[in-house]
Every structure is written in structure tokens, then in C-alpha cells.
Amino acid sequence: MIEANREMPVEATEAKEDILADYILPVVRYRDIHKAFGDLEVLKGIDLDIAPGEKIAIIGPSGSGKTTLGRLLATLEQPTSGTIEVEGEPLWHEERKGKLVPAGEKHLHRMRKNIGMVFQHFNLFPHMTILRNVMEAPIRVLGLSKQEAREQAVEMLAKVGLEDKVDMYPAQLSGGQKQRVAIARAVVMRPKVMVFDEVTSALDPELVGEVLQVIKELALEGNMAMILITHEMDFARDVADRVIFTDGGKIVEQGPPVEVFEHPKSERLQSFLTRFRSSSS
Amino acid sequence: MWDWKHAEAAFYEIAQAIPVTLALTFASFIFAIVFGLLLAIMRRARSRWVVWPAVGFIEFIRSTPLLVQAIFLYFALPMNPIMPIVLPTFTIGILAIGIHYSTYMAEVYRSGIDAVEKGQWEASKALNFTRLQTWTRIILPQAIPPIIPIMGNYLIVIFKETPILAAISIGEILVVAQGYGSEYFRYLEPITIVGVLFLLMSYPSSVLVRRLEKRLNRQRGYS
Numbered sequence: 001m002i003e004a005n006r007e008m009p010v011e012a013t014e015a016k017e018d019i020l021a022d023y024i025l026p027v028v029r030y031r032d033i034h035k036a037f038g039d040l041e042v043l044k045g046i047d048l049d050i051a052p053g054e055k056i057a058i059i060g061p062s063g064s065g066k067t068t069l070g071r072l073l074a075t076l077e078q079p080t081s082g083t084i085e086v087e088g089e090p091l092w093h094e095e096r097k098g099k100l101v102p103a104g105e106k107h108l109h110r111m112r113k114n115i116g117m118v119f120q121h122f123n124l125f126p127h128m129t130i131l132r133n134v135m136e137a138p139i140r141v142l143g144l145s146k147q148e149a150r151e152q153a154v155e156m157l158a159k160v161g162l163e164d165k166v167d168m169y170p171a172q173l174s175g176g177q178k179q180r181v182a183i184a185r186a187v188v189m190r191p192k193v194m195v196f197d198e199v200t201s202a203l204d205p206e207l208v209g210e211v212l213q214v215i216k217e218l219a220l221e222g223n224m225a226m227i228l229i230t231h232e233m234d235f236a237r238d239v240a241d242r243v244i245f246t247d248g249g250k251i252v253e254q255g256p257p258v259e260v261f262e263h264p265k266s267e268r269l270q271s272f273l274t275r276f277r278s279s280s281s
Numbered sequence: 282m283w284d285w286k287h288a289e290a291a292f293y294e295i296a297q298a299i300p301v302t303l304a305l306t307f308a309s310f311i312f313a314i315v316f317g318l319l320l321a322i323m324r325r326a327r328s329r330w331v332v333w334p335a336v337g338f339i340e341f342i343r344s345t346p347l348l349v350q351a352i353f354l355y356f357a358l359p360m361n362p363i364m365p366i367v368l369p370t371f372t373i374g375i376l377a378i379g380i381h382y383s384t385y386m387a388e389v390y391r392s393g394i395d396a397v398e399k400g401q402w403e404a405s406k407a408l409n410f411t412r413l414q415t416w417t418r419i420i421l422p423q424a425i426p427p428i429i430p431i432m433g434n435y436l437i438v439i440f441k442e443t444p445i446l447a448a449i450s451i452g453e454i455l456v457v458a459q460g461y462g463s464e465y466f467r468y469l470e471p472i473t474i475v476g477v478l479f480l481l482m483s484y485p486s487s488v489l490v491r492r493l494e495k496r497l498n499r500q501r502g503y504s
Contacts, residue, residue, distance in 0.1 A: 074407050109409060117407040123400035127422050136418065137408040189408065 025088050027052045027114070027192050027225045028073060033082035035068050042068050044249035046082070050193065050227065055219050057228045057236035057257070060246035061272060066229045069246070070195035073227070074117040075108050086114050087192065116191035120198045122178040124170040124185070130157065131166040134185045142189065156184040160214050176207030180214050187218065193225040200232060208232070215239065233276060237261055245269045284470060291461045291471035295478070298457040305374055305453060306440040312379025313439070314432060317386025321394060322416065324387065339384040348445055351377035355449040374446040382439055389431050393424035430494035437483050437490070444475075454478060 026049040035043040042065040050056055058066040071077045072084060075091070084091040093100045094107040103111070125133050134153035138144040144152070157163050160180040170178055179199055186194060196215060200208040212235050219226060219239045230236055236243055236257065243260040245253045245268075253260060253269045264270045323335035342350070354377050359367045368376070397420050405415040444455035458471035 074403075076403050076406060105412070109411065112406075112409040115407075117403075119400060119404065119407075121400055123398070123404035125401065125404070125419055125423075137410065140414050140418065141409045186407070 024051050026050055026085070027054075027087060028227075029085040029088075030069070030072075031083045031085070033069075033072065033084065034080045035065070035072060035077065036080045041080075042249050043072075043079075046246075046249075046251060048244065048251065050225050052192065053223050053225055055226045055228065055239055055241045056244060057230055057240035057242070058244045058246060059230065059233065059236060059272075060252075064246040065249045066246050067197055070117065070197045070227055070229050073193070074115055074195055075112060076117075086111055113189075114192040116186040116189055116194040118179070118182050118186050118194065118196045118199050120201050122170075122175075122182045122202075124178055124182055126170050129167050129169060130162065130173070130181050133170070133181055134188055137185070137189055152188055153184070156188045157181070159217075160184045161210075174207060175203045176210045179203065179211045183211070183214055183218070187224070191224065193227065195227045195229070197229050198231065200230070231276075233261065233273075245272065247272070284467065287465065287467045288470040288474065291458065291467070292474050294461055295454050295457050295471060295474055298452055298454045299478070301451070302440070302443050302453040305371075305378070305443045305446065305451070306436070308375045309378035309382065309443075310436050310439050312375055313382035313386045313435070316379065316383035318390055320383060320387035321390035324391065325394065335387075339387055342381055342384040347377065347381045347442065348448055350381055351446060351449055370449060370451055373449060374443075374451045377446070377449075378439055378442060382435060385435065386432070389428050389435070390424065392431075393428040394420060396427065397423045426497055426500075429497060430490055433490035433493060434487070437486050440483060440486075441479060 028048075028050040030046050030048040033043055033046040034041065042063075046065075046069060048069075058069060060066050068077060072079050073086075073091070078092060083093065089111065090100065090103075091108075091111050092103050094103045095101075125136070128136065131150070131153055134156060135146070135149040138149040138152060139146060154163065154166065157166055160183055162177060162180055162184070165173060165177065165181075170181070173181065183199075199215070200211050203211065212232065215226075215228070216235075216239055218224070226239075228236060228240060238257075240257055242254060243257050244251055245260060245264075245266075247268050253264065253266045260269070261273065264273055320335050320339060323331050324339075326332055326335075351374070354368075354373045355370070358373075359365050401419055401423065402415065405419045410418065443453050446453060447455045447459065450456060454475050458475045459468075461471040462468040
């Protein structure tokens, strides 16, 4: 059973760790989100508000549910219970005859305009050139003319440093280049919030830097909110306004990067960071 | 004994039926690839009210012989009390083979579709393509090229199956050959000629298909 929760819960703003002022409409709002795959409950009640333009890093051990958080927002998985609101509107529910019912494809299609996602394994379209990869959705989904779409795609590819690769196919690029194309392809749709799902995890170590650099530049540009699901702690510290630590399907601790990394309060975060430092050095 | 005079005369008559056999082959092949694609997509639908009929239909057609299906369409369909359907014999032939092989084609499509990575569906969704756009722009362009050689093989299989329609007396080459046989009581020459004709047409086609397969594999080598 999916329980619809229409009202903006006021009590959320009373929570101590909620650093958002209550007069800002969050771009994304998770409310008591649960997600189970069969018997396995990977999310056990997540509450999270993300402000417009805010950069959030989600860290935590693998299996802590952090990727699922992103996939729920990108509508790749449906929450078992709870609500997600995007720009104040329920994502997985819609109003029909005054009642909130599970969202239909039309509603999801409209809501997805605000949401973008970059994947761990790039998922570029192998049968299209790099340029076409970036142009296709603006043409088909946003209804841009070919001319407009091409200009925007070239501009975006230049931004990620691949203007000389436009006529190549994905298979001809390195992993880092592929991921930069995937970022360009997602960003050109101008979503309000972008999920970066472990975007460097499938890359050779020497290619990680170029991808993180591109994301960093995008972050500095500002107005797109970002959810960075990552294992790159230095990167999280650099880019994020707020770091969320998840473990066992719950948010265990969150705060500004300095707080979270320098003064972790919970034991679980402390041991996670210790383990992480010892394994990465 | 082999009689060259009969062979020549029979060949002349049989050759005139070659266009019928070819027309049957291509028409039912086109029917099979179109209807087969529809079945394959239905199998992938989210609603079980779409999936189940497709699966049931595929299993039913595949588990009954083509000969029975052809005879059913020819003799039984016009006589059924609910809705008698009378169709031209040639159309029935195309339907019989086309429907039968569409279920095999559905499986061929399925192998191609299943080979497309799950990430392609997810990326399409994240970019907000509609379901139809995802199929036509992303999934099928990747799923179909690898299965083209298999489809080519089915074209040859269908070609070789057309004589089954002799059972509903469509004037393809076997029927003409049998006609010649009963008229002159000479079966050796006409039936041999039918066999040779099939060989002459299907062997080069299968060589072509194999070459096509090699070329496609090479093309995909870099992607």
C-alpha cells in the first residue's frame, strides 16, 4: 500500500538537522520513504529536503541504499511507501477526482522534466554518434529544432571538453570521455535536479579526475541542484553544500562537509570514515 | 526412365508458377516480421492483459502444425457458425504461413531485444523519452541488426515451406508439378525439377545470408 501524504509536513522543519529555512520550497522532498526489494528493505524511512541549487553528497557503505535514493527520484524504482515531492508536487502520485492515486505514465512524464540522471555505466546510445546522443532527447522530448538542438549539443560538448569528438561513436571513446558525454546529454535537458549515481566507480583511476572536474565546474555554475552519490570523499567535501551519511537504509548523520568529515558525531560514521581512510591510503 | 522431353515440358509449366511461390514467400515473410514484432513488443508490455494473450497465442500456434493451421483456415473458418470468414485462397496461404512464422519471429526479436542492455531502457527513461520513442529510437535500432541474419534464414525456411500450401490447392510449383504428373502420368521429371528449383534458389540465398552475417559482425566489431 502506498500511502499518500498531501500536506507539507511542518514538523520536518523542526527537526534539528534540517538546515533549510521553511520558506524555501524544496526542489526535492523525500517523506518517510521506504523501499523493499522482496524481503530486503533497503530504505527504512528517509526524510530529506533538497533546496533549489543545493549540492548534496550522499556517502555510505555499499548496500546502504544511497543508489536507491537516486533511482527513486529518477523514477527507475517505485517507493514501497512514503512520498517524494518535486517542486512541491508529488512525483509518484497524482490527483484524480480529488484523490491521490498512483501516478500514471503521463504524470511521470511531466514530472521527469525536472529530473536528470547520470549513470555509473554511462548508458550512452551505442548506435548514435556523440553529437546525436546529446541531440536526441532535446529534439524528441523538448521539441527543439534540429538546428537549435545541434547548437546546444555542440556548446555542451565543448563545455565538457569533447568538441573534437562529436562525430565519433561511444565505443571509440575512453571511459572518462564517455561519462563526460553522458553528463552533457543529461545536462542539456536542463533539469532542476540531477542525480549523479557513482559516476566514477566504473572508471580507471586515472580517468576519474577529468569527470570530477566537469561536475565541479557545473556545480559552480549554480542553479541546478545535484545529488552526488559517491565514494570520492575529497570530491564530496569540495563540491557539496551538505553531506548525507546513510547506513542501513537510514540517514544517520548529515551536515556541512567540514562537520561531517572533521567532527563525525555518530559512531557508525566515525568507523566508516576510518575504514575509508585506511583503505584509500 | 528419365525423359528429357517431359522434363522440358514440365519445366516450362512449372517455371510459370515460380512467381506464385516467390510472392507467397515474400508476402508471408513480411507478414511474419511485422506481426512477429508486434507479438514481441506485446510480450514486453507492463500489463499482463497484454502479455498473456501474446504468450498464449505464441505457444498455441507453435504447438500446432502449420498444415493443420492452413487446412483450418481454408476449410473450417468459412464454416464456423459464429462468424464465417471467406477469404481468397492466396490470402489464406499468406495468413497461414505468416501467422505461423510470426510466432518464431517473435522469439527472434525477443533474443535481439533481450540482448540490449537494461541501462539503455533506464537512460531512455531518465531522458524522458516516451515508451514509443524508446522502442523506435533506442531499443529496436540496437536489437534488429544482430538478428537480421536469423531473419534471412527464416526467409529461406518459409520459402521451403510454401509447398505445404499444396494442401489447400494454391497453384505454387508443387501443385503445378503434380498436375503435370497426373496429366501425363510422369512424376519423376516434374517433382525432380521442383526439388532442383528449390535447391537452386535457396542455396545461393543461404550463402548470401552467411555473407551478410559476417559483414554485420564486422561492423559491430567496433560498437
